[in-house]
Amino acid sequence: MIGPSTNSTDRHVVIIGNGISGVTCARNIRKKDFQTRITIISGETAHFFSRTALMYIYMGHMKYEHTKPYEDWFWEKNRIELKQAWVDRVDFEEKNLIFSDKSQMQYDVLVLATGSKPNKYGWKGQELNGVQGLYSMQDLELMEKNTHEIQKAVVVGGGLIGIEMAEMLMSRDIPVTFLVREKNFWDNILPVEESKLINRHILEHHIDLRLETELEEIIDDGNGKVKAVKTKSGEVISCEFVGLTVGVSPNIDFLNKGNESNSEKPTLELSRGILIDAYFKTNIPDVYAIGDCAEFKNAPAPDRKSIEQVWYTGRMHGETLAHNLTSRKSVSYKPGIWFNSAKFLDIEYQTYGFVPANIGDNEDSFYWEASNGKACLRLFFSKSDQKLLGINAFGWRLRHEYFDKAISKGYSLEKVISEIDKANFNPEFYKPFHEEVLKKYNMEFGKTLKLQKQSFFKKLIGSRA
Amino acid sequence: MNIILRIGLILFVLGLAIFSVLPFIGSYQLEQEMVENEVKDIHLDAMVEVLRPMYGQYYESNFAFISDFNENFDNYNEKLKANEDWDKVIWDDYAYPLTKAASTGPVSQNPYFYLAITVCLGVLGGLMYIFPLHRNEPEGIKNDGIYFSSMKARGLLGIITGTWLIVFYIILYWFPAYLTNLILMVDPLSIALSGNPASQWFLYGFIYTLAIVVMGIRMFRKYKGNAYQTIRTASVMFFQLAFAFLLPEILVLLNMPWHDFKNIWPLDYSFFYDYRIDGMLSSGALGMFMLVWGIILIVLGVPIFTYFYGKRWYCSWVCGCGGLAETLGDPYRQLSDKSLKSWQIERYMIHGVLVFAVLMTAVTIANYFSGFAILGNATDQLHSVYGFLIGSAFAGVIGTGFYPLMGNRVWCRFGCPLAAYLGLVQRFKSRFRITTNGGQCISCGNCSTYCEMGIDVRWYAQRGQNIVRSSCVGCGVCSAVCPRGVLKLENADEEGRINEMPIIIGNKSITVKS
Numbered sequence: 001m002i003g004p005s006t007n008s009t010d011r012h013v014v015i016i017g018n019g020i021s022g023v024t025c026a027r028n029i030r031k032k033d034f035q036t037r038i039t040i041i042s043g044e045t046a047h048f049f050s051r052t053a054l055m056y057i058y059m060g061h062m063k064y065e066h067t068k069p070y071e072d073w074f075w076e077k078n079r080i081e082l083k084q085a086w087v088d089r090v091d092f093e094e095k096n097l098i099f100s101d102k103s104q105m106q107y108d109v110l111v112l113a114t115g116s117k118p119n120k121y122g123w124k125g126q127e128l129n130g131v132q133g134l135y136s137m138q139d140l141e142l143m144e145k146n147t148h149e150i151q152k153a154v155v156v157g158g159g160l161i162g163i164e165m166a167e168m169l170m171s172r173d174i175p176v177t178f179l180v181r182e183k184n185f186w187d188n189i190l191p192v193e194e195s196k197l198i199n200r201h202i203l204e205h206h207i208d209l210r211l212e213t214e215l216e217e218i219i220d221d222g223n224g225k226v227k228a229v230k231t232k233s234g235e236v237i238s239c240e241f242v243g244l245t246v247g248v249s250p251n252i253d254f255l256n257k258g259n260e261s262n263s264e265k266p267t268l269e270l271s272r273g274i275l276i277d278a279y280f281k282t283n284i285p286d287v288y289a290i291g292d293c294a295e296f297k298n299a300p301a302p303d304r305k306s307i308e309q310v311w312y313t314g315r316m317h318g319e320t321l322a323h324n325l326t327s328r329k330s331v332s333y334k335p336g337i338w339f340n341s342a343k344f345l346d347i348e349y350q351t352y353g354f355v356p357a358n359i360g361d362n363e364d365s366f367y368w369e370a371s372n373g374k375a376c377l378r379l380f381f382s383k384s385d386q387k388l389l390g391i392n393a394f395g396w397r398l399r400h401e402y403f404d405k406a407i408s409k410g411y412s413l414e415k416v417i418s419e420i421d422k423a424n425f426n427p428e429f430y431k432p433f434h435e436e437v438l439k440k441y442n443m444e445f446g447k448t449l450k451l452q453k454q455s456f457f458k459k460l461i462g463s464r465a
Numbered sequence: 466m467n468i469i470l471r472i473g474l475i476l477f478v479l480g481l482a483i484f485s486v487l488p489f490i491g492s493y494q495l496e497q498e499m500v501e502n503e504v505k506d507i508h509l510d511a512m513v514e515v516l517r518p519m520y521g522q523y524y525e526s527n528f529a530f531i532s533d534f535n536e537n538f539d540n541y542n543e544k545l546k547a548n549e550d551w552d553k554v555i556w557d558d559y560a561y562p563l564t565k566a567a568s569t570g571p572v573s574q575n576p577y578f579y580l581a582i583t584v585c586l587g588v589l590g591g592l593m594y595i596f597p598l599h600r601n602e603p604e605g606i607k608n609d610g611i612y613f614s615s616m617k618a619r620g621l622l623g624i625i626t627g628t629w630l631i632v633f634y635i636i637l638y639w640f641p642a643y644l645t646n647l648i649l650m651v652d653p654l655s656i657a658l659s660g661n662p663a664s665q666w667f668l669y670g671f672i673y674t675l676a677i678v679v680m681g682i683r684m685f686r687k688y689k690g691n692a693y694q695t696i697r698t699a700s701v702m703f704f705q706l707a708f709a710f711l712l713p714e715i716l717v718l719l720n721m722p723w724h725d726f727k728n729i730w731p732l733d734y735s736f737f738y739d740y741r742i743d744g745m746l747s748s749g750a751l752g753m754f755m756l757v758w759g760i761i762l763i764v765l766g767v768p769i770f771t772y773f774y775g776k777r778w779y780c781s782w783v784c785g786c787g788g789l790a791e792t793l794g795d796p797y798r799q800l801s802d803k804s805l806k807s808w809q810i811e812r813y814m815i816h817g818v819l820v821f822a823v824l825m826t827a828v829t830i831a832n833y834f835s836g837f838a839i840l841g842n843a844t845d846q847l848h849s850v851y852g853f854l855i856g857s858a859f860a861g862v863i864g865t866g867f868y869p870l871m872g873n874r875v876w877c878r879f880g881c882p883l884a885a886y887l888g889l890v891q892r893f894k895s896r897f898r899i900t901t902n903g904g905q906c907i908s909c910g911n912c913s914t915y916c917e918m919g920i921d922v923r924w925y926a927q928r929g930q931n932i933v934r935s936s937c938v939g940c941g942v943c944s945a946v947c948p949r950g951v952l953k954l955e956n957a958d959e960e961g962r963i964n965e966m967p968i969i970i971g972n973k974s975i976t977v978k979s
Contacts, residue, residue: 061606062911397953427945428693
């Protein structure tokens with residue numbers, strides 16, 4: 001079925017970047033528009049793969065082919081053309097792409113979904129051999145080479161990629177020293193109890209975690225290779241590999257190449273990322289940006305950042321732009337309730353809604369932690385009306401659907417506490433936490449909430465709470 | 466590598482090596498009274514004459530003995546066949562019982578010693594290797610290095626293991642005479658359990674059960690902290706040990722037919738064969754119970770349990786084939802093919818086998834009730850074709866031999882007619898599904914990679930769709946390996962279970978039907 005598409009005949013949509021944003025955009029254009037010619041360009045890999053799974057390739061859980069969400073025939077069947085090449089520069093006036101091999105490609109609509117690149121903050125020695133970030137397939141291949149038969153590694157930066165890199169190295173029995181600038185792991189995002197729970201888990205995995213430790217410089221072995229790192233406190237830690245995982249920033253350097261000096265040619269408006277409005281439009285007509293590389297001029301919602309560097313938001317950008325490119329009526333990007341997840345070594349983390357690292361005067365939170373210190377729950381609510389605003393869960397899988405509803409409908413803290421078993425998503429036969437949570441809540445709030453017992457029959461047939 | 470672990474590995478390999486060469490030691494000498502003991506009355510006169518040249522001769526190996534036996538035996542049969550004297554042709558396999566009787570090697574004199582240095586040594590080594598695994602490690606997914614492993618990623622070790630298993634199965638099914646030493650060494654155990662000497666099937670059942678128990682312990686180590694995996698593994702260990710191994714032997718001791726109460730037609734394809742029916746009918750109240758219970762399982766057990774729990778209640782909690790796949794086969798689960806093509810082939814094959822099994826059984830039953838008037842011996846032909854192709858070659862040689870090559874569920878996925886039946890119920894009338902948790906999937910691929918049934922779980926998860934597939938055996942590993950808590954096996958209301966146009970939660974701009 002051909003959808004209500006606008007000017008679809010003979011149109012060529014070119015998407016730079018075959019990550020989740022670009023691919024989702026291409027797939028959703030094709031679903032609604034049978035005719036548009038779609039090309040996805042990537043220099044990184046021939047086919048779409050799951051970037052979040054890079055670590056599992058290194059750890060031997062999967063091979064590259066397993067990380068491809070669609071089989072290779074999928075693209076031809078859906079007439080999505082794939083071109084593996086690096087774009088050298090873009091001629092926005094002529095609507096032309098110039099590749100690194102000097103070949104060219106015309107477009108009618110250009111979607112920039114170029115992703116991120118690892119940050120480097122100008123440390124001395126950051127360009128030495130054995131020093132790298134981790135974002136792309138090429139980074140993974142380099143890491144494979146850089147860590148071959150080494151005895152010791154240092155990872156700098158206490159975020160999601162940092163702990164992944166530490167886990168990757170530990171899976172190959174390479175001892176890791178993990179330098180974290182903050183007081184606790186990821187504590188600019190997590191409240192202190194959650195951060196400390198992860199601190200303990202990192203130590204349990206025999207990772208040498210150094211909190212409040214900053215990198216001063218990386219020391220050369222005399223042959224252009226890393227020999228050690230020096231911290232701000234002057235300590236020298238010898239190592240053969242340094243992982244720099246201090247965040248990522250939009251990958252946009254090539255976009256104005258060849259355009260800057262020529263004032264007649266249009267240039268793309270950039271800030272930290274490619275500046276876009278709520279419709280993903282850049283300052284140049286028919287050029288759009290989505291995913292990690294895009295920067296909203298106005299953040300999509302009060303609790304949202306202007307650059308969204310998460311898998312899920314990339315997907316939503318792609319879906320929404322595809323809608324706008326195939327429909328007469330454009331919609332602005334309106335994300336729903338925030339959600340995210342991660343896994344810190346063995347402990348899974350899910351969050352729904354908004355939970356700040358530091359709690360303000362108008363809000364409060366209820367925190368429960370399992371006695372083994374490996375699972376916890378934080379419900380964040382507004383003081384005035386006790387409505388749930390967000391939740392953090394560690395070591396406890398919870399239903400997205402439930403919390404999407406609970407937060408958007410403003411369920412009260414007490415309602416959520418009393419029926420949280422409805423949201424339990426842990427596998428069958430796992431120890432239920434509900435009773436412990438109720439006990440803690442009753443104690444703190446002077447209540448007498450009781451566990452609703454399930455009938456024997458319902459238990460027997462394994463019915464949902 | 467831990468020292469105990471290393472010694473364990475050496476002991477295991479040593480036990481396996483002795484087990485593999487044991488069939489080829491010893492000597493053989495046939496006497497007339499052995500023939501008189503082993504051969505049926507109707508063949509006795511002929512066989513005593515046919516084998517006369519062999520009496521008193523000393524053979525240094527089973528190869529020499531069996532080849533001489535075959536020469537004499539085939540000579541006799543070929544002559545009869547040439548004269549089209551079909552009634553006199555001997556179809557029974559006497560090579561195995563006579564080789565066993567003629568064995569004079571050290572094994573028959575000292576079976577316990579040989580059992581100790583083969584099977585027991587292997588088990589001991591296996592346990593020494595398994596117990597230290599993941600000691601002092603936090604609970605979690607232990608898949609590090611699987612794709613760097615020669616054994617687990619179709620490397621040389623995997624190919625050698627697969628070849629060993631394939632050869633073992635071929636000898637076991639079609640040339641058991643060569644395994645006499647191994648069977649002799651479990652004779653005392655068989656006599657203790659059932660009062661009868663061991664057959665190749667007793668040897669097989671014994672090793673099979675040990676494999677499930679030892680590798681089940683490995684599952685406890687590997688999935689430490691995962692209650693679903695632990696309980697499920699304990700269940701398959703129990704059903705194999707109690708229902709498939711001990712109970713049937715005890716029944717034989719009590720002069721009852723060998724019967725596995727948890728095996729269900731059409732996996733138990735011979736359930737309606739005349740000798741089985743006669744055996745049950747002639748065994749009093751317990752025999753009648755076997756028949757009625759078997760039929761209840763088919764017509765009520767399968768649909769009712771599958772409605773409430775999905776086919777997992779059988780395939781990954783009770784079944785013996787499933788039990789082996791989930792324990793011995795666990796290291797190979799990632800090798801199943803996930804392509805759309807393989808799913809298409811799978812559906813033709815498994816439903817083809819189901820149709821074959823149902824037709825064969827229908828003919829068998831019709832023939833039985835008509836007093837063999839309609840088709841005469843045609844059912845025997847059907848039975849032997851099915852037994853050869855499906856029962857032995859597919860379920861055994863390919864089913865287990867291909868573990869290290871095509872994953873641990875080749876038989877369950879492509880061939881098992883009971884799985885096909887359970888799957889039809891699961892697909893169309895069940896409360897079981899794998900629920901996808903909203904929009905949390907990151908398409909990493911762990912679920913699909915570790916699905917032993919070759920289901921592309923990610924295809925569903927990334928579009929926010931529940932997984933409802935006839936082949937899913939509910940092993941729960943997709944849920945275990947998911948790093949973002951996206952998958953949950955559960956039984957719940959049928960409403961909303963199948964959702965062809967799922968919506969991923971989280972984007973309020975538009976409603977995207979994936």
